[in-house]
Amino acid sequence: xxxxxxxxxxxxxxxxxxxxxxxxxxxxxxxxxxxxxxxxxxxxxxxxxxxxxxxxxxxxxxxxxxxxxxxxxxxxxxxxxxxxxxxxxxxxxxxxxxxxxxxxxxxxxxxxxxxxxxxxxxxxxxxxxxxxxxxxxxxxxxxxxxxxxxxxxxxxxxxxxxxxxxxxxxxxxxxxxxxxxxxxxxxxxxxxxxxxxxxxxxxxxxxxxxxxxxxxxxxxxxxxxxxxxxxxxxxxxxxxxxxxxxxxxxxxxxxxxxxxxxxxxxxxxxxxxxxxxxxxxxxxxxxxxxxxxxxxxxxxxxxxxxxxxxxxxxxxxxxxxxxxxxxxxxxxxxxxxxxxxxxxxxxxxxxxxxxxxxxxxxxxxxxxxxxxxxxxxxxxxxxxxxxxxxxxxxxxxxxxxxxxxxxxxxxxxxxxxxxxxxxxxxxxxxxxxxxxxxxxxxxxxxxxxxxxxxxxxxxxxxxxxxxxxxxxxxxxxxxxxxxxxxxxxxxxxxxxxxxxxxxxxxxxxxxxxxxxxxxxxxxxxxxxxxxxxxxxxxxxxxxxxxxxxxxxxxxxxxxxxxxxxxxxxxxxxxxxxxxxxxxxxxx
Numbered sequence: 077x078x079x080x081x082x083x084x085x086x087x088x089x090x091x092x093x094x095x096x097x098x099x100x101x102x103x104x105x106x107x108x109x110x111x112x113x114x115x116x117x118x119x120x121x122x123x124x125x126x127x128x129x130x131x132x133x134x135x136x137x138x139x140x141x142x143x144x145x146x147x148x149x150x151x152x153x154x155x156x157x158x159x160x161x162x163x164x165x166x167x168x169x170x171x172x173x174x175x176x177x178x179x180x181x182x183x184x185x186x187x188x189x190x191x192x193x194x195x196x197x198x199x200x201x202x203x204x205x206x207x208x209x210x211x212x213x214x215x216x217x218x219x220x221x222x223x224x225x226x227x228x229x230x231x232x233x234x235x236x237x238x239x240x241x242x243x244x245x246x247x248x249x250x251x252x253x254x255x256x257x258x259x260x261x262x263x264x265x266x267x268x269x270x271x272x273x274x275x276x277x278x279x280x281x282x283x284x285x286x287x288x289x290x291x292x293x294x295x296x297x298x299x300x301x302x303x304x305x306x307x308x309x310x311x312x313x314x315x316x317x318x319x320x321x322x323x324x325x326x327x328x329x330x331x332x333x334x335x336x337x338x339x340x341x342x343x344x345x346x347x348x349x350x351x352x353x354x355x356x357x358x359x360x361x362x363x364x365x366x367x368x369x370x371x372x373x374x375x376x377x378x379x380x381x382x383x384x385x386x387x388x389x390x391x392x393x394x395x396x397x398x399x400x401x402x403x404x405x406x407x408x409x410x411x412x413x414x415x416x417x418x419x420x421x422x423x424x425x426x427x428x429x430x431x432x433x434x435x436x437x438x439x440x441x442x443x444x445x446x447x448x449x450x451x452x453x454x455x456x457x458x459x460x461x462x463x464x465x466x467x468x469x470x471x472x473x474x475x476x477x478x479x480x481x482x483x484x485x486x487x488x489x490x491x492x493x494x495x496x497x498x499x500x501x502x503x504x505x506x507x508x509x510x511x512x513x514x515x516x517x518x519x520x521x522x523x524x525x526x527x528x529x530x531x532x533x534x535x536x537x538x539x540x541x542x543x544x545x546x547x548x549x550x551x552x553x554x555x556x557x558x559x560x561x562x563x564x565x566x567x568x569x570x571x572x573x574x575x576x577x578x579x580x581x582x583x584x585x586x587x588x589x590x591x592x593x594x595x596x597x598x599x600x601x602x603x604x605x606x607x608x609x610x611x612x613x614x615x616x617x618x619x620x621x622x623x624x625x626x627x628x629x630x631x632x633x634x635x636x637x638x639x640x641x642x643x644x645x646x647x648x649x650x651x652x653x654x655x656x657x658x659x660x661x662x663x
Contacts, residue, residue: 268614269654271607275429275460276305276418280608284312287412288381290372292396294417295388300459301418302349302386307465309347309382311604315577316380318569321347329355329362337371345381352387352396363396365403376409421460421657428653430464432646433604434472435635442467472603475635476500484510487532489539491552497602498571501564502538504633505553505600508640509536509562518557546594549587560596561588567605577609581616585628597628600640606632607650613643 272280283289295302306323313321322345326333329350337350352359363385375383387393397415404411421429427439442457456462479485479500484507490499510532513519519535521527535557537545542554546561553562563584565571572580581599588594606613613630620628631640 267654268611269650271429271433271610271650272308274419274654274657275421276301276308276416278414278416282414283308284316284608285412286316286379288375288377288379289383290375290400290411290413291382291384292393292400292413292415293384293386294390294393294415295386296418296420296460297388299420300461302384303461304465305416305418306347306349306384307469309384311608313345313347313380314568315572315605316569317345321345321381323347325349325351327351327354329358345379347382347384349384349386352385352392353389356389356392359392360395363399365399365406368399368403369407372403372411373407373409376407376411418460419657420660422660425653425657425660426460426463430468432649432653433464433607434468435475435603435633436637436641437468437471438636439463439468472635476504479503479507482507483527483529483532486529487536487538488553489541491539493570495566495568495571497568498564498566501566501600501602501633502552504635504638505562505564505640506532506536506538508638509553509555511638513555513557546588546591549591558595559593560598561594562598562600564600565605566602567609577612578616581613585616585620585624588627589624595627598631598640599628600631600633603632606630606646610643610647610650 270280272278272283276283293302293305310321310323313319324346326337326349329352352363375381385396387396400413404413431437431439442463445456447454447456457467476497477500480503482503485503487510488499488502488506510519510527513535514521514524514527519527519531521531533541535555537554537556538552539550542551542561543549545554545556545559551561552564554560555562565580565584567577567580575583584599585597588597601609617625617628617630630643632646634641
């Protein structure tokens with residue numbers, strides 16, 4: 077009733093305005109000229125002076141909420157009687173076109189989603205429900221009940237506080253194992269991200285297992301990851317066996333190579349990569365059970381080694397996969413065949429992962445140059461291999477190498493038989509300790525920016541010089557002002573004396589258990605090794621008694637800020653990257 081009264085009031089105002097206009101028109105003589113042009117009105121329809129020369133339509137939204145619709149109601153005023161007539165008019169929604177390049181900041185990853193400048197049609201996908209595999213961002217005093225995507229079972233309401241880092245980015249470490257329920261078999265253990273799985277879609281434990289590996293590798297279109305995967309294989313070999321693999325890449329499948337492949341496919345101690353995209357027609361003819369049966373039979377013998385068949389072609393990949401699956405069933409011995417499909421990562425995700433693996437470097441200054449590849453120029457830094465395996469890896473190695481000849485390397489005694497990487501990381505540890513002790517006023521050099529060897533080794537002792545402070549035990553590095561020891565672990569076979577990863581780290585911890593004067597045991601590892609064995613480090617620490625857990629800390633390198641980074645901080649960064657990449661898997 078109220079709506080009807082309002083409607084009548086509006087209508088009366090309109091009528092009054094029209095009467096005034098008609099009176100003014102009569103007085104000026106305009107009404108006659110308009111009436112002549114007016115067509116004959118419908119005889120059945122009552123005529124009013126208001127209709128002479130005028131036809132008015134008033135657009136009003138429907139006053140009644142009915143079934144969900146995108147139609148507007150077109151209400152037409154009758155010439156003589158106040159009424160309404162509904163006409164359905166389709167609502168046209170304009171197509172949204174992206175013309176600029178928006179940037180989206182997510183977590184502390186500074187993630188840029190760069191779009192092409194050309195116009196693109198966008199489909200906006202909104203999931204019906206959201207699955208939380210682990211605790212995520214919950215605002216303070218905000219209760220929420222989340223329904224799982226598959227079975228729609230309710231999960232308990234979670235209430236946490238939002239914590240921000242010093243850099244004002246979102247910090248998911250606020251919801252950690254320390255804040256989760258404990259006790260009995262109901263304890264919720266947080267997932268430990270696997271850096272190898274995040275990049276290559278295969279677990280580090282499986283790739284690092286004993287025996288030779290036959291890998292069918294599906295390379296990404298418009299990207300390159302195979303070089304980074306080969307670097308990973310080389311590191312695994314150095315851990316398991318020591319030394320370096322024999323590297324044999326084949327990029328052309330000519331008659332000579334086809335004849336020689338059978339001879340070269342001795343997996344033990346080799347990294348053998350065959351590019352199947354070089355001649356797809358010839359590859360299809362060659363990649364058969366008959367041609368591969370005997371070479372692969374020989375490949376089952378030996379320790380660590382890799383045969384990699386690489387292709388970008390989806391159909392060729394499926395063809396080769398079927399051949400290998402048939403050989404797996406046919407050959408009498410078990411084959412360690414792996415089907416690897418690296419994950420598609422955004423530019424920011426590539427940079428974040430590469431930085432974490434190679435010394436926490438700042439990778440915002442990748443040179444903007446063009447490189448030629450197969451006769452075509454492309455921008456350098458566009459592929460994962462450019463960022464991870466070339467730029468970041470080279471920066472990591474060069475920054476450690478530059479320490480040679482400095483006061484820090486001079487103050488560091490070598491150890492017989494140690495690898496170059498082990499020696500360089502000791503230099504870096506000595507440099508970090510020196511800078512920290514200068515800040516504390518414990519080391520007082522004449523020039524704080526350029527301390528001398530003799531000023532450093534008064535407080536910081538290395539190798540044999542630590543023996544007198546440790547009752548005959550030798551540490552890689554020792555801070556005698558605080559009685560803290562630093563042990564560098566590369567986990568290469570030549571540095572572990574045949575021990576497994578777990579055995580070597582546990583041995584390092586146990587050699588200090590009886591030394592009550594040692595206040596803290598700091599174990600340092602290079603970033604890639606640290607991340608690949610991340611879960612192992614956590615498990616080792618959790619299985620020690622409380623008094624040992626409090627003394628042991630694991631660190632890796634921050635070459636950008638020239639400091640050692642603890643496991644807790646790397647854990648937070650890795651989890652943030654894991655959450656971001658995993659969110660992309662939904663789409």
